[in-house]
Amino acid sequence: MGQLIKVSKALTIAGSDSGGGAGIQADLKTFQELGVYGMSVLTAVTAQNTTGVQGVFPVSIEGLEAQLASIASDLTPDAIKTGMLFSGEYIERTAYMIRKFAWENVVVDPVMVAKGGATLLGEEALHAMKTCMLQLAKIVTPNIPEAEALTGIEINSPEAREEAARVLFDAGADHVVVKGGHFGNGDFVTDLVFNGIEMFELIEKRIQTKNTHGTGCTFSAALAAELAYGRKPESAIVNAKKYIQTAIEHGIDVGSGHGPVNHFAYRRIAHEQY
Ligand SMILES: Nc1ncnc2c1ncn2[C@@H]1O[C@H](COP(=O)(O)OP(=O)(O)OP(=O)(O)O)[C@@H](O)[C@H]1O
Numbered sequence: 011m012g013q014l015i016k017v018s019k020a021l022t023i024a025g026s027d028s029g030g031g032a033g034i035q036a037d038l039k040t041f042q043e044l045g046v047y048g049m050s051v052l053t054a055v056t057a058q059n060t061t062g063v064q065g066v067f068p069v070s071i072e073g074l075e076a077q078l079a080s081i082a083s084d085l086t087p088d089a090i091k092t093g094m095l096f097s098g099e100y101i102e103r104t105a106y107m108i109r110k111f112a113w114e115n116v117v118v119d120p121v122m123v124a125k126g127g128a129t130l131l132g133e134e135a136l137h138a139m140k141t142c143m144l145q146l147a148k149i150v151t152p153n154i155p156e157a158e159a160l161t162g163i164e165i166n167s168p169e170a171r172e173e174a175a176r177v178l179f180d181a182g183a184d185h186v187v188v189k190g191g192h193f194g195n196g197d198f199v200t201d202l203v204f205n206g207i208e209m210f211e212l213i214e215k216r217i218q219t220k221n222t223h224g225t226g227c228t229f230s231a232a233l234a235a236e237l238a239y240g241r242k243p244e245s246a247i248v249n250a251k252k253y254i255q256t257a258i259e260h261g262i263d264v265g266s267g268h269g270p271v272n273h274f275a276y277r278r279i280a281h282e283q284y
């Protein structure tokens with residue numbers, strides 16, 4: 011028998027997107043492309059495609075806990091990302107179990123609304139997100155509407171976005187990335203990063219495309235993959251940003267609505283296949 015190869019392991023706790031562009035599917039594709047072993051705990055199944063969300067069907071709380079316990083008893087993740095957590099109760103149970111198992115390197119993507127406007131997290135869940143999940147986050151990655159909902163700050167200027175980042179740091183997150191996909195529509199997208207000491211922006215060319223389904227999921231999964239490798243959050247953020255930028259830039263023709271990003275692109279470019 012050959013010698014077994016050691017691999018880093020990443021876990022996503024999120025919803026399924028039947029269309030394959032966001033949620034668990036985006037996360038596992040990203041883990042695979044970045045060379046980490048991917049595992050998944052489903053919170054809900056969505057009936058979804060590139061035109062929108064047609065239905066949301068939660069897994070039972072018992073089912074959620076059983077999946078987490080199965081992983082804990084056999085496969086300690088080197089990093090975790092949370093995505094669509096469905097409701098306050100699911101957030102509380104997930105947070106409790108992450109603490110109980112002492113899992114580290116947690117990326118919290120506080121998914122609330124799908125790009126088409128479908129609600130993926132109830133209003134009551136905001137409280138649980140603020141009181142249970144943010145404290146576990148090595149990195150939290152809200153988009154602008156999520157940062158507004160979590161902080162109560164209307165983000166209509168760069169200063170307001172900085173203020174929101176501070177509030178999220180004070181609430182317990184180690185690193186805050188307020189993503190800029192929804193911020194203005196100029197030639198550039200800027201994501202704001204705050205680690206409690208430094209505030210800096212990651213600036214990239216804005217790609218003019220409607221195919222941005224799953225950008226947030228993909229970015230946070232790339233962060234988890236990078237943390238699983240043992241990278242420091244600041245390098246993880248820079249590398250994950252390169253992954254998502256490449257995936258948006260080399261768009262693929264899938265579906266008639268807001269298409270998914272290209273999860274292969276980063277690896278193909280590394281192998282000079284594009
Ligand atoms: N048109 C674009 N061109 C370049 N980068 C983009 C574009 N849109 C989003 N991004 C980047 O993609 C990442 C995800 O940001 P975004 O604000 O779209 O997240 P999101 O709203 O949570 O995504 P989703 O809910 O679809 O998963 C960020 O790093 C952001 O800067």
Ligand SMILES: Cc1ncc(CO)c(N)n1
Nearest residue numbers: 025026027032033094124
């Ligand atoms: C399952 C799922 N998670 C997250 C998002 C956010 O993009 C989505 N559209 N679907």
